[in-house]
Amino acid sequence: MICLIIFLIPVIVFTQADIFGYYESEYDHIQLTDKSYNFGYNKLRIDLESRPSDQVMIAGNINFQLPYGKTEWDFFDFIPMDTVEFDGEEITSFPKSFINEVYLDNIYLRTSFSKFDLTIGRQPLSLGTGYAWNPLDIFNYKDLMDPTYEQPGVNALRIEIPVATNSVLDIILEPDSIWNMSSKMIQLKSHLGSFDFSLNGGSQYHVIPDGNSHYISDHVILGGGSFVGEFWEFGLWGETFWSLDADINFGEVVFGMDHTFNNGLYLMTEYFHNSLGAEKNEVTFDHYLYSFSGETHSLMQNYIFAMGMYNITDYISANLISIGNLDDESFILAPQLNWDAFEDVTVGVWAGQSFGENETEFDIQDLAIRFRIRAYF
Amino acid sequence: MKILRIAKRLRHLVCLLNIGSIGLIAANMSAKSILDSMTMVMQPISSQGKMEQEIITSSDIKRVFTFNYFSEEKGKNVLIRYIEPRKVRHNAFLIKNNGEDIWVYFPRTRRVRKLASHAKKQKAQGSDFSYEDFSGSEEWKTDYRVKQILSSEHENYLLTLTPKIDSETSYDSLKIYVNKLNYYPSRMLYYQDSIHLKTLHFQDVQDIQGIPTAMSMRMENHAEDSQTTMRILEMEYNVVFDEGFFTERNLKK
Numbered sequence: 001m002i003c004l005i006i007f008l009i010p011v012i013v014f015t016q017a018d019i020f021g022y023y024e025s026e027y028d029h030i031q032l033t034d035k036s037y038n039f040g041y042n043k044l045r046i047d048l049e050s051r052p053s054d055q056v057m058i059a060g061n062i063n064f065q066l067p068y069g070k071t072e073w074d075f076f077d078f079i080p081m082d083t084v085e086f087d088g089e090e091i092t093s094f095p096k097s098f099i100n101e102v103y104l105d106n107i108y109l110r111t112s113f114s115k116f117d118l119t120i121g122r123q124p125l126s127l128g129t130g131y132a133w134n135p136l137d138i139f140n141y142k143d144l145m146d147p148t149y150e151q152p153g154v155n156a157l158r159i160e161i162p163v164a165t166n167s168v169l170d171i172i173l174e175p176d177s178i179w180n181m182s183s184k185m186i187q188l189k190s191h192l193g194s195f196d197f198s199l200n201g202g203s204q205y206h207v208i209p210d211g212n213s214h215y216i217s218d219h220v221i222l223g224g225g226s227f228v229g230e231f232w233e234f235g236l237w238g239e240t241f242w243s244l245d246a247d248i249n250f251g252e253v254v255f256g257m258d259h260t261f262n263n264g265l266y267l268m269t270e271y272f273h274n275s276l277g278a279e280k281n282e283v284t285f286d287h288y289l290y291s292f293s294g295e296t297h298s299l300m301q302n303y304i305f306a307m308g309m310y311n312i313t314d315y316i317s318a319n320l321i322s323i324g325n326l327d328d329e330s331f332i333l334a335p336q337l338n339w340d341a342f343e344d345v346t347v348g349v350w351a352g353q354s355f356g357e358n359e360t361e362f363d364i365q366d367l368a369i370r371f372r373i374r375a376y377f
Numbered sequence: 378m379k380i381l382r383i384a385k386r387l388r389h390l391v392c393l394l395n396i397g398s399i400g401l402i403a404a405n406m407s408a409k410s411i412l413d414s415m416t417m418v419m420q421p422i423s424s425q426g427k428m429e430q431e432i433i434t435s436s437d438i439k440r441v442f443t444f445n446y447f448s449e450e451k452g453k454n455v456l457i458r459y460i461e462p463r464k465v466r467h468n469a470f471l472i473k474n475n476g477e478d479i480w481v482y483f484p485r486t487r488r489v490r491k492l493a494s495h496a497k498k499q500k501a502q503g504s505d506f507s508y509e510d511f512s513g514s515e516e517w518k519t520d521y522r523v524k525q526i527l528s529s530e531h532e533n534y535l536l537t538l539t540p541k542i543d544s545e546t547s548y549d550s551l552k553i554y555v556n557k558l559n560y561y562p563s564r565m566l567y568y569q570d571s572i573h574l575k576t577l578h579f580q581d582v583q584d585i586q587g588i589p590t591a592m593s594m595r596m597e598n599h600a601e602d603s604q605t606t607m608r609i610l611e612m613e614y615n616v617v618f619d620e621g622f623f624t625e626r627n628l629k630k
Binding site: 228 | 432
């Protein structure tokens with residue numbers, strides 16, 4: 001990585017690339033049932049962007065992330081199990097370490113031809129109309145407490161072809177070691193009245209239910225779509241992506257609505273169903289493992305996300321977020337204060353209090369507090 | 378005889394009413410033509426420029442945004458691309474159909490999100506301008522009834538705009554002072570729930586390509602005691618945009 005940076009510096013200087021980015025520091029405190037931890041990170045993201053001509057853009061970013069506080073985690077702290085059988089062995093811990101990292105998150109080239117745009121390289125991809133969940137986004141996994149945080153780059157080839165008026169055909173390929181394991185997505189996006197909609201098809205090497213409350217991975221063909229628009233002053237959106245194979249029927253669906261009152265109060269809610277999630281009282285270690293790794297988009301099947309936001313002053317907004325698991329009836333209430341302290345500095349203080357019966361998804365965590373400052377340059 | 382007198386009086390009354398009606402129609406016609414002239418002058422067919430937006434809040438905090446502005450079809454379609462501050466650099470808005478359709482682009486996630494049209498009433502980047510304030514003024518002619526009333530200012534006409542029945546508007550009424558010489562507005566007063574909410578002042582009117590242009594527009598928000606000044610740094614009119622310029626594809630470029 002150091003060699004890469006040494007190589008990049010003269011390139012940046014000679015190409016007169018635009019340099020910008022941010023510094024971010026985060027402190028977290030988490031209170032579990034019988035223990036508490038402090039942790040956080042300092043992060044520097046340097047974005048580089050060069051436009052050698054009107055048709056070509058080369059962009060990338062280098063990230064330096066230094067975790068502090070607790071950096072060795074045990075997965076068992078976050079699941080209501082002491083011992084499980086994993087790969088034929090009884091295990092009582094499942095450690096994960098966070099270390100200092102320097103990484104190129106994105107590095108891609110976007111070029112515009114008269115008939116299409118081509119983006120190649122490790123690039124940000126963001127699909128779907130949902131806020132907290134995106135069934136169509138087979139390339140990413142969102143953090144429910146912070147759904148708008150930037151996603152890691154995806155190594156992909158993307159071709160966007162305008163077709164007819166106001167329609168775009170979008171083809172994305174994320175290559176893997178063999179063609180069958182590569183993720184593919186084709187999307188036709190268009191407008192109808194005040195609604196935008198998309199029709200999607202894709203294939204992916206995806207986890208599928210094995211019929212015994214466990215998962216296996218197999219090649220799956222998926223179909224779905226999305227819409228976003230307005231009906232009677234309410235914003236409405238939805239999206240779904242479902243397996244087209246009758247034998248392995250699974251998929252996800254999300255519906256959301258929002259409204260902004262004249263006084264600026266913004267209310268939003270979203271319902272999510274994931275048939276790959278566990279049913280009530282049938283949660284296994286596999287469900288936790290695949291949910292935490294992001295391979296399934298939720299632990300159980302039915303969730304609700306609600307948010308209210310109000311600008312207390314011109315530069316301080318108060319949010320109240322609620323995330324509920326409708327299957328085990330546990331939920332989190334998360335008040336947040338976000339302050340645009342200066343033109344290029346934002347400060348956020350967030351808290352999260354969990355509610356629910358013992359051994360439910362959100363009951364594991366009791367209280368969480370997060371402080372984040374970000375300064376752009 | 379009495380019946381005859383009543384008939385004469387009625388005829389006289391009818392004549393008066395007719396004259397009044399004709400006068401009223403004439404005033405309305407005049408008001409419409411003033412509004413037509415004003416929208417024609419202040420909303421060129423297409424434009425592109427660079428603007429600076431200075432927001433001063435009620436607590437006297439100052440923020441400055443710089444953005445590129447592109448518009449076509451007399452402001453029906455508008456594209457705004459932020460340059461400064463760094464926090465919103467490359468954020469972009471596509472506002473089409475006079476604010477009915479708004480898309481916002483976030484470059485860090487390369488995500489385009491469609492906003493519901495109720496968002497058009499909200500403050501754009503915390504300023505005292507709403508998203509729809511960036512759009513054209515053509516809908517004033519379709520959504521509002523316009524009347525000319527007596528202006529206390531010799532150099533200005535005064536128009537009042539009230540919403541037509543069944544039209545969906547953000548304001549209860551508008552008062553517009555229009556310069557008699559060049560038909561450029563001097564100021565606009567916005568009313569909501571019968572409260573004088575905002576006043577937009579057009580200042581430093583200069584001639585660019587034969588089109589009078591307010592180089593500075595100051596929006597005072599009386600309810601929040603804040604103000605936003607929009608200054609034109611560069612402006613060019615009658616721009617021919619490529620087909621597909623005001624599309625989601627171009628928003629992401």
